[in-house]
Amino acid sequence: MSGQKHRWTAAWTTSPQRPGAGFAPNWSEEGFADQTIRQVVRLSIGGETLRIRLSNRYGTLPLRVTGLTVAVTVGGAAVKPNTLRELTVGGNATFTVPAGSDLATDGVAFPADALDSVTVTAYLAEPSGPATYHAQALATAYRATGDHRADPDDTAFTETSQSWYYLVGVDVAGAQHDGIHDDGNHDDGIVVFGDSLTDGTGSTQDTNHRFPDQLSRRLVAAGMPRAVLNQGIGGNRVMVDSPWLGDRATTRFHRDVLTQPGVNTVMIFAGINDIGISEVALDSPFPVLAPFTEVSAEEVIAGHRDMARRARATGLRTVGVTLLPIRGSAFSTPSSEAKRTTVNAWIHGSGEYDTVIDLALAMGDALDPTHDSGDHLHPNDAGYQAMADAIDLTLL
Secondary structure (H helix, E strand, C coil): CCCCCCCCEEEEECCCECCCCCCCCCCCCCCCCCEEEEEEEECCCCEEEEEEEEECCCCCCCEEECEEEEEEEEECCEECHHHCEECCECCECCEEECCCCEEECCCEEEEECCCCEEEEEEEECCCCCCCCEECCCCCCEEEEECCCCCCCCCCCCCEEECCEECEEEEEEECCEECCEECCCCCCCEEEEEECHHHHCCCCCCCCCCCHHHHHHHHHHHCCCCCCEEEEECCCCCCCCCECCCECCHHHHHHHHHHCCCCEEEEEEECCHHHHHHHHCCCCCCCCCCCCCCCCCHHHHHHHHHHHHHHHHHCCCEEEEECCCCCCCCCCCCHHHHHHHHHHHHHHHHCCCCCEEECHHHHHCCCCCHHHECCCCCCECHHHHHHHHHCCCHHHC
16 A cells, blocks of 8 residues: 555544643553553544654654554443554654654555544554653553554553553545545645633543544535544633643644645634633742743634634634633633633634634533533533534634
């Protein structure tokens, strides 16, 4: 398959972050050596051919991958044996991802349908150094000592983590639309770009109930599957860089949105952390969120305007999403409520976006108790479903 040319469409993505403490204990700072990592992701569209994208964007050493496989997920770390495929780069099973770089594998025949889960397994024989990762996967990653990339069962995978490591994309070709496999020439993917409300904070682990997941399910149920890509980072801000919460949205926008293959639409759903963290600087429930940079509504608006204009310049359709209610949360003060109102009024009325999805209106002045994960800021599974259900699919 490596000699064939394909028109790729991203079917699953996540945003890479610098190694760090994260929201929960993780393996990013220690890295890996003579260990196998097994990770499960769910595709938003299907295809006949598949490739994997890895990122060593924040690594200090070249990442030497001794072997990489993909297989159909059975459950946990177990895979369906006869579906396991070896992945190569330039025809080589062992390859290197340079420090500071991303890399895509060759394509491999791997028929899959929309909403299928696939398991990606990497064996790293040599020390990796600190690992580029995504802190809040809301999915379980598995680790084993030694080379277990071809194991069908999960016996060796005795360690777990709640983050993703190195894996940032799964692309398909021969994409499935309306139940028909074709040549994959469909540039209609949607990137949902934002923070924890995109990343899925408050949803149930290992169930794919994040907002983009729920939107993907709706599109499939409506008979019009499209790639829905989650480029959220918990705690991320539009105008402030953080070693733990990711590069500012305006900085990461190019690599996380504009370079995704097969995309024609971006939903920009960001800014609540710029507003909220500004308000909790002196009495923060998030003690490691420094820097506590004060950000005005006008600065958040400037960031939105910058991203919307850059997206349109590359031919993407832009969708502005209003900021959800924060009443009752740690972020809620008279000042932050005023800022949120100002930003939402601009998103809704400026004309900078091709269209607007008013999730603030749909979700009300405060999260409904049946939609609240408990912090009055992040929805639960039902809340994320309500957000997806509130979208008029014709706007996309």
